[in-house]
Amino acid sequence: xxxxxxxxxxxxxxxxxxxxxxxxxxxxxxxxxxxxxxxxxxxxxxxxxxxxxxxxxxxxxxxxxxxxxxxxxxxxxxxxxxxxxxxxxxxxxxxxxxxxxxxxxxxxxxxxxxxxxxxxxxxxxxxxxxxxxxxxxxxxxxxxxxxxxxxxxxxxxxxxxxxxxxxxxxxxxxxxxxxxxxxxxxxxxxxxxxxxxxxxxxxxxxxxxxxxxxxxxxxxxxxxxxxxxxxxxxxxxxxxxxxxxxxxxxxxxxxxxxxxxxxxxxxxxxxxxxxxxxxxxxxxxxxxxxxxxxxxxxxxxxxxxxxxxxxxxxxxxxxxxxxxxxxxxxxxxxxxxxxxxx
Amino acid sequence: xxxxxxxxxxxxxxxxxxxxxxxxxxxxxxxxxxxxxxxxxxxxxxxxxxxxxxxxxxxxxxxxxxxxxxxxxxxxxxxxxxxxxxxxxxxxxxxxxxxxxxxxxxxxxxxxxxxxxxxxxxxxxxxxxxxxxxxxxxxxxxxxxxxxxxxxxxxxxxxxxxxxxxxxxxxxxxxxxxxxxxxxxxxxxxxxxxxxxxxxxxxxxxxxxxxxxxxxxxxxxxxxxxxxxxxxxxxxxxxxxxxxxxxxxxxxxxxxxxxxxxxxxxxxxxxxxxxxxxxxxxxxxxxxxxxxxxxxxxxxxxxxxxxxxxxxxxxxxxxxxxxxxxxxxxxxxxxxxxxxxxxxxxxxxxxxxxxxxxxxxxxxxx
Numbered sequence: 003x004x005x006x007x008x009x010x011x012x013x014x015x016x017x018x019x020x021x022x023x024x025x026x027x028x029x030x031x032x033x034x035x036x037x038x039x040x041x042x043x044x045x046x047x048x049x050x051x052x053x054x055x056x057x058x059x060x061x062x063x064x065x066x067x068x069x070x071x072x073x074x075x076x077x078x079x080x081x082x083x084x085x086x087x088x089x090x091x092x093x094x095x096x097x098x099x100x101x102x103x104x105x106x107x108x109x110x111x112x113x114x115x116x117x118x119x120x121x122x123x124x125x126x127x128x129x130x131x132x133x134x135x136x137x138x139x140x141x142x143x144x145x146x147x148x149x150x151x152x153x154x155x156x157x158x159x160x161x162x163x164x165x166x167x168x169x170x171x172x173x174x175x176x177x178x179x180x181x182x183x184x185x186x187x188x189x190x191x192x193x194x195x196x197x198x199x200x201x202x203x204x205x206x207x208x209x210x211x212x213x214x215x216x217x218x219x220x221x222x223x224x225x226x227x228x229x230x231x232x233x234x235x236x237x238x239x240x241x242x243x244x245x246x247x248x249x250x251x252x253x254x255x256x257x258x259x260x261x262x263x264x265x266x267x268x269x270x271x272x273x274x275x276x277x278x279x280x281x282x283x284x285x286x287x288x289x290x291x292x293x294x295x296x297x298x299x300x301x302x303x304x305x306x307x308x309x310x311x312x313x314x315x316x317x318x319x320x321x322x323x324x325x326x327x328x329x330x331x332x333x334x335x336x337x338x339x340x341x342x343x344x
Numbered sequence: 345x346x347x348x349x350x351x352x353x354x355x356x357x358x359x360x361x362x363x364x365x366x367x368x369x370x371x372x373x374x375x376x377x378x379x380x381x382x383x384x385x386x387x388x389x390x391x392x393x394x395x396x397x398x399x400x401x402x403x404x405x406x407x408x409x410x411x412x413x414x415x416x417x418x419x420x421x422x423x424x425x426x427x428x429x430x431x432x433x434x435x436x437x438x439x440x441x442x443x444x445x446x447x448x449x450x451x452x453x454x455x456x457x458x459x460x461x462x463x464x465x466x467x468x469x470x471x472x473x474x475x476x477x478x479x480x481x482x483x484x485x486x487x488x489x490x491x492x493x494x495x496x497x498x499x500x501x502x503x504x505x506x507x508x509x510x511x512x513x514x515x516x517x518x519x520x521x522x523x524x525x526x527x528x529x530x531x532x533x534x535x536x537x538x539x540x541x542x543x544x545x546x547x548x549x550x551x552x553x554x555x556x557x558x559x560x561x562x563x564x565x566x567x568x569x570x571x572x573x574x575x576x577x578x579x580x581x582x583x584x585x586x587x588x589x590x591x592x593x594x595x596x597x598x599x600x601x602x603x604x605x606x607x608x609x610x611x612x613x614x615x616x617x618x619x620x621x622x623x624x625x626x627x628x629x630x631x632x633x634x635x636x637x638x639x640x641x642x643x644x645x646x647x648x649x650x651x652x653x654x655x656x657x658x659x660x661x662x663x664x665x666x667x668x669x670x671x672x673x674x675x676x677x678x679x680x681x682x683x684x685x686x687x688x689x690x691x692x693x694x695x696x697x698x699x700x701x702x703x704x705x706x707x708x709x710x
Binding site for chain 1: 416426427429430434435436438496498556559560561563564566571651652653654656660661663664665666667668669670672673675
């Protein structure tokens with residue numbers, strides 16, 4: 003995610019690092035979590051499709067479902083989560099200080115965060131990147147045709163820099179039109195101040211819905227930067243790291259094997275050895291992580307497989323209508339690839 | 345000889361001096377310049393009001409359950425309708441909402457009792473409000489006692505959280521501010537310098553910095569595994585901050601009381617606390633009402649800053665609702681609603697303070 007406060011976030015987080023390393027050294031997150039009865043999960047304070055409270059006041063979104071999957075693996079109950087809404091600045095402090103044990107908050111996996119901040123990324127829930135939204139009437143099919151375009155962009159985000167890099171690299175000119183908030187950016191695009199609106203692809207869909215006529219605009223296929231978003235845990239507790247990592251892998255493997263929340267009970271009697279191992283029918287792969295044998299069964303039956311989670315929150319079953327694209331499984335032309343359970 | 349004693353019937357005033365036409369002439373069209381200004385103002389007003397009313401009422405959609413029920417031509421109040429419970433109670437569990445209602449109902453009764461002059465037993469009610477009520481409110485809202493299930497503070501939100509922050513801030517800041525103001529006027533060097541340093545420090549930093557420190561830095565300084573609740577952190581920050589402001593408002597009032605008042609009280613043999621409590625403060629507080637209410641109103645609005653530390657006050661929960669992918673694009677409605685609620689509360693405070701001023705008016709007003 004490109005955020006205005008990124009630099010400040012790094013700064014504050016780095017300032018507290020000396021103190022944080024002592025906090026990070028605490029192990030046995032699993033025991034603490036069991037004692038508390040809930041998984042403490044840091045989520046965004048409101049990002050369409052990733053985490054937001056619904057009409058009933060329940061948290062929902064793809065990031066939220068990662069929290070639920072971890073809770074299902076640990077407790078067999080996907081509702082045993084304490085959601086802590088965090089903004090971009092305080093998210094790493096909250097994780098380092100132990101206020102949350104999993105940070106599932108559209109956080110881009112970068113070297114700095116993975117190393118110097120004392121954190122570990124456990125995987126990728128969503129491959130994001132900067133994309134372009136253009137008016138359908140322009141008849142464009144590729145970002146390479148954007149030479150000389152006026153581009154609406156939000157001020158102070160890394161998006162601005164990445165777009166400039168992309169245009170320079172491709173020897174094209176562009177005219178940036180900068181707005182303060184995403185709503186103003188939509189307004190500018192709608193009023194015809196620019197031909198192109200640019201933002202992270204996950205956000206483009208949400209911005210597109212806010213247009214008066216969403217069908218009048220299309221998202222171009224190019225994605226010009228790498229923004230892998232994933233859950234984060236503290237360094238120094240490998241058991242907990244494994245639990246969060248394999249909760250995500252279980253959902254990906256389930257989709258690959260065709261197991262969903264609808265058919266998981268039938269799959270329990272499957273002869274396929276891969277399925278039997280994942281669902282705990284053959285061997286106990288949860289034990290090594292301190293979990294029950296049915297850890298993956300609980301995730302799949304209560305939260306669903308990765309495809310279900312994607313479709314429900316950001317994909318075709320949601321208002322956002324984001325294409326799977328690069329977020330497909332490796333078997334379908336995407337890059338999601340989970341190691342086997344063996 | 346004097347026959348002509350018949351009294352002339354009272355006649356109505358000439359038509360050009362009464363009635364709406366005369367009022368218009370006297371107030372709006374009394375000369376060429378005023379006429380031009382009036383016409384321009386009327387034009388501006390109409391050109392602003394008509395589209396606003398058109399948007400907010402005539403073209404607006406009121407009934408429904410989802411965004412499909414909105415035509416998008418006018419305001420979509422369906423969004424507010426669907427979320428009103430959340431805007432008021434935050435993420436508080438639905439079947440526990442009665443606890444919030446009871447708490448605020450109780451609070452409203454106590455405040456009304458104190459505010460309406462005719463009702464008796466003021467002193468006992470005041471004690472109940474300040475000493476007993478906070479514990480009752482905490483037990484009700486947080487639970488964990490009397491068989492009530494615990495509702496953790498991260499589920500509190502909306503108008504309820506705004507009121508909790510504002511009320512605690514106000515109730516705590518007034519006494520602390522009074523003590524600080526007295527301390528700053530004191531001749532005792534330690535008391536005086538403590539008060540001065542406290543006031544100048546907290547007045548010198550922006551509230552947003554205080555909240556950031558409380559939420560980002562404080563957790564790193566505390567021992568591992570020890571977490572102070574974020575609501576408590578915010579409450580302490582707001583209280584300390586507002587106390588400093590309150591202290592300066594009260595000091596201003598204290599300085600307006602002539603020195604002779606205190607000297608006269610001293611001549612009657614009163615000690616320091618009696619002089620302050622019975623002679624100086626009652627006179628000073630009365631004059632400080634506009635300043636105190638001003639501080640209260642700004643505190644009420646400042647509570648929205650807790651949004652940046654991940655607490656969902658009224659404005660925060662509205663923003664969170666705006667990010668629900670099923671309700672994208674209704675930010676104008678959301679912000680208009682939040683603005684209206686804030687205005688109602690602030691305007692009520694302002695009206696009550698004016699009433700209080702009139703009631704306590706004893707000739708000091710110039």
